[in-house]
Amino acid sequence: EPEVTQTPSHQVTQMGQEVILRCVPISNHLYFYWYRQILGQKVEFLVSFYNNEISEKSEIFDDQFSVERPDGSNFTLKIRSTKLEDSAMYFCASTPRGGYTFGSGTRLTVV
Amino acid sequence: DQQVKQNSPSLSVQEGRISILNCDYTNSMFDYFLWYKKYPAEGPTFLISISSIKDKNEDGRFTVFLNKSAKHLSLHIVPSQPGDSAVYFCAAARAGGTSYGKLTFGQGTILTVHP
Numbered sequence: 417e418p419e420v421t422q423t424p425s426h427q428v429t430q431m432g433q434e435v436i437l438r439c440v441p442i443s444n445h446l447y448f449y450w451y452r453q454i455l456g457q458k459v460e461f462l463v464s465f466y467n468n469e470i471s472e473k474s475e476i477f478d479d480q481f482s483v484e485r486p487d488g489s490n491f492t493l494k495i496r497s498t499k500l501e502d503s504a505m506y507f508c509a510s511t512p513r514g515g516y517t518f519g520s521g522t523r524l525t526v527v
Numbered sequence: 528d529q530q531v532k533q534n535s536p537s538l539s540v541q542e543g544r545i546s547i548l549n550c551d552y553t554n555s556m557f558d559y560f561l562w563y564k565k566y567p568a569e570g571p572t573f574l575i576s577i578s579s580i581k582d583k584n585e586d587g588r589f590t591v592f593l594n595k596s597a598k599h600l601s602l603h604i605v606p607s608q609p610g611d612s613a614v615y616f617c618a619a620a621r622a623g624g625t626s627y628g629k630l631t632f633g634q635g636t637i638l639t640v641h642p
Contacts, residue, residue, distance in 0.1 A: 420570075451630070459571065459616060459632040472629055507570050516561070516630065518570035 418442040422508050422519035429498055429526055437493045437522045439508030448491045449509040449516070450483065452476075459507070465491065498526045530554045531619050533633035542642050546604040550617030550633050553598065557619035561630070562591060562602045565614045574615075575602070578622070607640045614638075 421440040429435050441448050450462040463473040463483055470483065482494045491510075495502055503526045508519045532551045540546045548562075558579040563571035577584040577591045577600070584591050590603045604611055617633040 422570075449629075458634050459618075459630075461629045461631065464629055509570075515573055515576060517573065518563075520570045521568070523568070 418517070420508055420510055420517050420519035422506075422522050424522060425520070426523045427525070429524070431500060431526055432497050435495050435498055435524065437495075437506050437508075437524070439491045439493070439519055440489050441491055441508065441510030442517055443489070445510035445512050445517075447471075447511045448483075448485070449511075450493045451507045451509060451518075452504040453507070453521075454501075454504040462493070462506075495524075498524075500526050502526050530557075531617055531631045531633040533615075533617055533636050535636050536634070537637040537639070539639045539641065540607045542609055542640055543606045546602075546607045546611065546638055546640065548602040548604075548615050548617070548636050548638065550600045550602075551598060552600075552619050554619070554631075555598070556621050557631075559620045559622040560591070560593060560600050561618045561620070562589070563616045563618060564611075565616060565635070571616060604638075607638075609640045609642050612638055612640050 423438045448465040451459050453459045461474050463477045464471045465483055480496045484492050505521045505523050507521045509516045530553050561576040562574040564574050565571045575586050575589045575591050577593050582593050593600045614635045614637050616635045618630040620630050
């Protein structure tokens with residue numbers, strides 16, 4: 417069964433450093449997303465991406481965040497200057513049209 | 528933002544019995560609803576969905592019911608198995624327009640199925 421692949425599974429970074437979280441969505445999917453879940457809280461929408469541009473973003477997705485699809489397969493989330501409160505599980509998801517498939521997540525720990 | 532609410536943080540059920548997980552929503556623009564199952568340190572796994580044009584959708588042991596007038600949906604698992612023990616998330620979306628695809632999640636319900 418096709419999967420959404422995320423790397424790394426766990427990333428520890430110092431506050432203020434830049435991190436790039438990587439995702440390989442399912443190949444024939446058209447819509448891509450990033451979500452995050454802070455420990456003990458809900459899964460929250462960050463950003464959606466379609467046709468090589470952001471289609472929607474939440475208020476969490478401020479200027480510190482950016483997304484890119486640098487080639488035909490990868491989809492990345494960059495956090496320019498990490499803060500302690502960015503510590504969370506980050507999930508990538510993709511869908512052709514409904515029935516979203518999530519990756520297994522990257523646990524980001526900012527110290 | 529409490530647009531999707533799962534009011535029961537946990538549910539404990541005996542193996543073989545029915546599990547009923549509930550979800551309420553407030554945004555009448557939602558027209559597509561999904562249930563996900565999640566194990567620790569894994570991503571949410573899609574279980575079943577329902578469009579607002581239906582009031583029931585069934586897939587094996589899983590049935591989702593939608594009551595649009597009450598803005599309420601429920602997931603029934605029959606019969607429950609110990610392997611069903613996980614966190615269950617309800618999610619809602621608008622299936623059209625520029626916000627297509629954005630899922631709004633509930634807080635989750637921890638289901639424990641006892642042998």
